[in-house]
Amino acid sequence: MLNQVDDALAAMLPAGVLREVTPAYLEEPRGRYLGRAGLVAAPRSTDEVAAVVRACAAARVGIVPRGGGTGLVAGQVMPDGPAPLILSLERMTALRGIWPEENVLVAEAGMTLQAVRDAAETAGRLFPLSLASQGTAAIGGCLATNAGGVTALRYGTARALCLGIEAVLPDGSVVHDLKRLRKDNTGYDLRDLLIGAEGSLGIITAASLKLVVPPPNIGTAMLQVPGPEAALTLLSLAEGRMAGGVTAFELIGGQGLAFLAEVLPEIRQPLPGAEWSVLVEVGLPEGLPPEAALEGLLVDAMERGLVTDGVIAQSGAQAAGFWHLREHIPEANRRIGAVASHDISLPLSEIAGFIRDAGERLAGEGLRINCFGHLGDGNLHYNLFPAPGRSRAEYDDRRKALSELVHGMVVARGGSFSAEHGVGRLKVGDLERWGDPARLKAMRAIKAALDPLGIMNPGAVLSAAG
Amino acid sequence: MLNQVDDALAAMLPAGVLREVTPAYLEEPRGRYLGRAGLVAAPRSTDEVAAVVRACAAARVGIVPRGGGTGLVAGQVMPDGPAPLILSLERMTALRGIWPEENVLVAEAGMTLQAVRDAAETAGRLFPLSLASQGTAAIGGCLATNAGGVTALRYGTARALCLGIEAVLPDGSVVHDLKRLRKDNTGYDLRDLLIGAEGSLGIITAASLKLVVPPPNIGTAMLQVPGPEAALTLLSLAEGRMAGGVTAFELIGGQGLAFLAEVLPEIRQPLPGAEWSVLVEVGLPEGLPPEAALEGLLVDAMERGLVTDGVIAQSGAQAAGFWHLREHIPEANRRIGAVASHDISLPLSEIAGFIRDAGERLAGEGLRINCFGHLGDGNLHYNLFPAPGRSRAEYDDRRKALSELVHGMVVARGGSFSAEHGVGRLKVGDLERWGDPARLKAMRAIKAALDPLGIMNPGAVLSAAG
Known part of the structure; x- marks a missing residue:
């Protein structure tokens, strides 16, 4: 059981590590959870981190480590339970x-x-x-x-x-x-x-x-594809032709382009109206002009019916424009306001079937679906938005059920309910529900072995004991 | 404490999993250790593996898992302690x-x-x-x-x-x-x-x-270099020019070529007498002939003084010949008979200094040093051989001290005493001596948490409890 004994704890900490408990230490980017804190400590060295941890162990006070605070699953904020000490790494920047x-x-x-x-x-x-x-x-x-x-x-x-x-x-x-x-x-x-x-x-x-030595030649293209299945075949073709030189392969759904056109009309769209497109970046050896390599890919892919239209960047500025578009999809999403967002991954050969089935299953729900993401990793951001003219709040009572539906369809196809964002506190229930029981048991045994007092980020990844 | 209760245990196992205890299950490739076994079980399914493990847990009998048995650090043989059950995966080959x-x-x-x-x-x-x-x-x-x-x-x-x-x-x-x-x-x-x-x-x-899509173009070259330091600069140059397309970068020491010439004279040497050479393989994109890419590297490297001579394979057969040479260095070593072998890794920038210092330190010991290996990974096989005309046995009393000396010099430079072979039972003492204490403590806590009875490969990696 963790206690709240701030004064006693404060007295045990190295001199000068305490910081004022300001709201910035209690926030996460989406503003969905507000953390709590008894103390905030910002150690200046590894030895000071160790001293803070030992003091918290002695006082039985939980520790929530905090880096930049940008996590999306509430791993950095602890809204419930005895107020923890926030251990900020902000001074260890060497x-x-x-x-x-x-x-x-x-x-x-x-x-x-x-x-x-x-x-x-x-x-x-x-x-x-x-x-x-x-x-x-x-x-x-x-x-x-x-x-x-x-x-x-x-x-x-x-x-x-x-x-x-x-x-x-x-x-x-x-x-x-x-x-x-x-x-x-x-x-x-x-x-x-x-x-x-x-x-x-x-x-x-x-x-x-x-680190890596940067590839001498970088090429970028936006290619319109008939659908997710063609996009994946295109990826295989590209990886083969480029000998593993494909650096990024981002899927962009037509809904994302429509949102951009609606709320960020100043962003130039090279393939306006494309139902499905991909942003490809390649990093290639000396002696192989990237425009020529991408041109070769484009011709080959068009012959195979994998690409219907495409633009190969002819300058760094044009390539940056493609990335500018891709990177503003999340911003457009925020302005529209999602009903529910999902950071999922799937085996590559399950992606097209999932997109089709989930689309059909959700068709009657009065939603717009923006499906985009890191297709090469099987990692999609599958986000649901209100129908035009409706508000996010109208879906409040269905949000949880919609996410369970999506996650259930993903898990049934061998996918993951958290591809890159992690578990944090937001998805502890998902992990308990969908995780392999033997793996969960082993995770709990490891947690108990390394953290028998349960002081390290209590309630993150695994539910807090006691 | 583990017991030897073979009959009782045998009765608890799934029908038909037992195999005769033949010498093949008790051997390791170098013939240095002879394992022991009460029983050998070869389950046909994961469920049968689980049943064998549960039976061993109930009977408190240790389990030594066995795959192909090719490990070099005695992880697959248990010479001491109560005879274990050998769990062979030989029937699970689907x-x-x-x-x-x-x-x-x-x-x-x-x-x-x-x-x-x-x-x-x-x-x-x-x-x-x-x-x-x-x-x-x-x-x-x-x-x-x-x-x-x-x-x-x-x-x-x-x-x-x-x-x-x-x-x-x-x-x-x-x-x-x-x-x-x-x-x-x-x-x-x-x-x-x-x-x-x-x-x-x-x-x-x-x-x-x-898996990966195989690179469409593969190129291979043997390049003579002034020394290990030049070889590493050459690696950086190659990685940059090839955009990460360097698949292998193997260092070959002159002693290795001399051993080959002595015991396997039929193997053709493209750079006979080279004190240091590297075998480079690259996998490159469509549209970039590998001979041209390697030619470009060779010219660039010679201008920088990083390569003094070189042969670029003009056919698959020639490339295979280069690899044939490289792969027979261990065989030549076996025929000469090493005093002591070391599977070490070092930070790349420490390699040249280590080779120099270790060579100087060992100069008076009456040894021949064959230093070769996966230079791109910082992984060297640093093997010591008798001086000409002397036998391996003459060094028996110094073997342990020589290995400690080499490992000590490696660890002092931030390196590892086991780069790729593992700890097994052979290097448990090295791990206890050179391993970070907090890491070792955490390893022991994890072992105790997941294997509280100590039945899984007892004495491998960590010394057996009790």
Whole structure:
């Protein structure tokens, strides 16, 4: 049982770590949950993080770690239960080192993803993880939630980009495992266990990250496709022709273009009215002009009936315009106001069937469906919007049932109800409902073994004990 | 405490799973350890694996899982303690399914790596994991040991090629997590925890594996380099020019060529006498002839002084000849007879310094050093051989000290004493000595939580309790 003993706890903390409890520490981006906090601590070093954790363990006070606070599943806010200590990584923003010749960088957890990307770029390298929220999202949070984004198709999610971590465990011990090694088979993969555990097994304080040499030639195209099935065949064709050089393959549904035209009409649409289109980016070797490579793909794909129209960017500015369009789909969604949003993934060969069946099943519900996302990863954002002229509030009583319907159809096809956003507190019930029982039991055993007092992000991923 | 109660245990097992205890179940490839076994069971299904595990739990008998038996660190043989049950996956060899359009294949754990590769090839795909022992090594063992091999530079180790697993935990429960998903953030990464745990946390019974579309153009070259440092700069140059298309980058030391010339003189050497050379393979997009791409690299590298001579394969047969040479270095080593072998990895920028310092430190020891391996991964096989005319036995009393010296120098530079072979029983002491204490403590807590009876591969990775 966790207690609320703020004064006693405060006295046990390292000098100078406490911060004022301001609303910014209690918010999440969608404004759906308001967190609570007894104290906010912002340690300046790993040793101070460890000292804070030990103090909280002694006082039996829960700890909610906080990076940039951009998570979408309420992993960073604790609305219920005894008020926790918020452990903010905001002061741990050092670049500990960069080894361009190794393609490695070591960052403290509080560095923003943008800062990590900038540091890599300054050294002539690329840190490929890329998210809309990268200006605010902290790298520690990206790892804790195993963030995905648009380049996972080629470079993997955050987990695949991490070589080693430094972390404070719930007993206050510090794991020093900031290895700069590509191969290291010396025991259990504690790194990948903490990555994606959303702060419920420990606090990542620093990470050794994989960089790449940026591809010399980058090409971008928007291609109109007959449907999701053709898009997937096109992806296979492209991956074969490009030898794995497809960096991004984003599906854009016609509803998304219609929303953009409605609320952001200033954004130029290269394929207006396309029911389905894809945004393709390729990164290619020296000696292969990307326009020519994409032209070859386009001709081949049109002959096979996989593409009906297309525009290959002839300049960096034109490519940036395509990405500008893609990146503003979430903003248009926000302005329209979703009834329910779903961050799902499916086996690639189930995608077309799911889109068809879910569309049919939801047809009588008075909804508009905006289906878009990282098709190459099987990761769709399947979002439901009110029919024209109706308000979000009119659907309040059906929201939960609609999400259960969507998640049920996804799980039945071997898919996931949380592809990249994680479980947080929002989807704990989904995990209990849809998760494999033996896996859940093992997760609970691991949680109890590493965090017997239940102080690390209580109620995130797994429901709080007691 | 584990007991030896073979008759009682045998009566509890599913009908027909027992096999005769033959020497083949007790051997490991180097013949250094002889395992023991009370019983050998070869279940035909995951349910039978679970029944065997439950019976062993009830009887408190240790289980040693066995795939192809090719491991090099005695993870598959238990020479000491109460005789265990050997659980062989030899009858679980089904290809459960293949989805070429998804680039996914689901294999049972007993399929050989070669059979997995063949199944992928038949479907026009590539399963990129590649090891010398692939004709015998089982995919379950490859995952349990997180096998590496020559293509890890581009495609990662076994862990990076696995999307999901089915596994039997030490309590006999079955984790059904054979997802065919690229993104799935729904709780702790039990998959990556079991991968690399060498059977000490559970038994992987099947896996969902990532395939790739084979690159349309493959090029191969052998390049002579001034030294390891130049080789690494060459790697960066190649990775940049090829946009990540470097599939393999193998370092070959002059001693290895000399051994080949001595014991396998029929193998053709394209760069005879080269003190240092690299074998480079690239997989490139449509429209880029690989000979031209490698020619461009060669010219660029020679201008920079990174390459002094080189041969670009002009045919598949010539490329195969280069690989034939590389793959026979271990065979030549075996014929010469190593004093001590080391499967180490280092941060890339530490490699040249390590090779220099270790060479100087060992100069007076009367040894020949054959240093070769997967340079792109920082993974070297650093093997010590008797001086000409001397026998392996003359070094028996110094073997342990020499390995400690090498491992100490590796760890001091942030490297690993086991890059790809794992810990098994051979390196438990190394892990205890060199491993991070907090990480080891967490590993022991996880082992105790998932395997409280200590029946899963007792004494592998972590010393057996009690």
